[in-house]
Amino acid sequence: MLLNVLGFHSNSRTKLENFLAKKELVIHDDLFYLGKGMYFWDNQGNARWWAKKKIKKEKLAEVLIAKAKIILEPPILDLTDNEVIGEVRNLWLDYCANAGEKEVNQPLGVILDTLFLVFKKELSEIKVTKAHGDYSHWTRLKWLEDLNRNSYIDNRPKTMYSIKCNSKLSGQELHEVYTN
Amino acid sequence: MDTLGILNRASSLLKSMDREELIRRKEMAKLELSNNSNHFGQDGYFVFDLNGQFPEVTNAKARWLPKDMLNRRSVNVKSNNKSRNHAALSFCK
Numbered sequence: 001m002l003l004n005v006l007g008f009h010s011n012s013r014t015k016l017e018n019f020l021a022k023k024e025l026v027i028h029d030d031l032f033y034l035g036k037g038m039y040f041w042d043n044q045g046n047a048r049w050w051a052k053k054k055i056k057k058e059k060l061a062e063v064l065i066a067k068a069k070i071i072l073e074p075p076i077l078d079l080t081d082n083e084v085i086g087e088v089r090n091l092w093l094d095y096c097a098n099a100g101e102k103e104v105n106q107p108l109g110v111i112l113d114t115l116f117l118v119f120k121k122e123l124s125e126i127k128v129t130k131a132h133g134d135y136s137h138w139t140r141l142k143w144l145e146d147l148n149r150n151s152y153i154d155n156r157p158k159t160m161y162s163i164k165c166n167s168k169l170s171g172q173e174l175h176e177v178y179t180n
Numbered sequence: 181m182d183t184l185g186i187l188n189r190a191s192s193l194l195k196s197m198d199r200e201e202l203i204r205r206k207e208m209a210k211l212e213l214s215n216n217s218n219h220f221g222q223d224g225y226f227v228f229d230l231n232g233q234f235p236e237v238t239n240a241k242a243r244w245l246p247k248d249m250l251n252r253r254s255v256n257v258k259s260n261n262k263s264r265n266h267a268a269l270s271f272c273k
Contacts, residue, residue, distance in 0.1 A: 075181065075185075078183065082233055084183055084187070085233045089234045089236065091187055094195070095194060098197070099202050103215050104236050105215075105237075105238050108230075114211055118202075118209055118211070120209075122186065122193060123186060125181070126183065126186060133228060133229070134227045134229035
């Protein structure tokens with residue numbers, strides 16, 4: 001059995017139709033997250049939170065939550081792994097130095113998209129990126145706060161995946177139609 | 181090949197690549213980096229937790245928070261004001 005994790009994606013019915021029927025990725029072209037890819041949360045709670053946000057922001061009546069198995073067989077770009085973060089940073093700094101690029105400080109999505117374009121062939125095997133989003137500006141769940149202020153257990157980091165190729169997904173199906 | 185191997189291979193290639201080839205790749209990719217990016221995106225100060233290892237990422241915790249806040253203290257039960265029972269009971273609230 002392939003190593004995998006269940007991922008959840010919230011989006012409008014129109015955007016998810018082809019994904020559910022034909023596994024066509026809903027590519028999000030985003031500079032601030034993990035660059036081009038279809039994004040998944042690793043739990044239902046985050047997907048519902050995102051759906052709720054989307055309903056409010058886009059004034060939708062409903063948002064669909066799809067689920068699929070994300071295949072995590074190596075290689076994946078795991079940006080929760082310090083060694084991988086270090087290597088990506090080295091590559092980025094070397095690229096900027098060699099290409100005479102002065103705008104070194106960039107959002108993560110820009111950095112990743114740039115590296116994937118410049119090293120298209122060399123990085124082509126990497127189709128899955130994983131990272132922790134940090135929502136430290138949120139209030140930690142009260143019972144965790146009560147438990148111990150110094151506790152490492154925290155509900156605010158959120159794990160997300162960006163998928164660049166549908167061969168890294170299987171068993172896509174509708175999980176829920178979310179309405180407020 | 182694992183991820184580190186792939187990244188190392190790209191780094192090695194970069195080191196041996198002449199500047200013309202790199203510029204050609206950059207132009208093919210139509211890359212133009214801006215310095216006008218909104219660092220925190222559109223999503224309410226969302227940041228990436230990259231363990232303080234990638235300060236060039238403008239939407240990373242390393243830039244967003246003061247450095248001293250990045251160093252989490254280790255768990256110390258003795259310093260907690262609440263008894264273990266009290267802490268355990270807070271689960272039930």
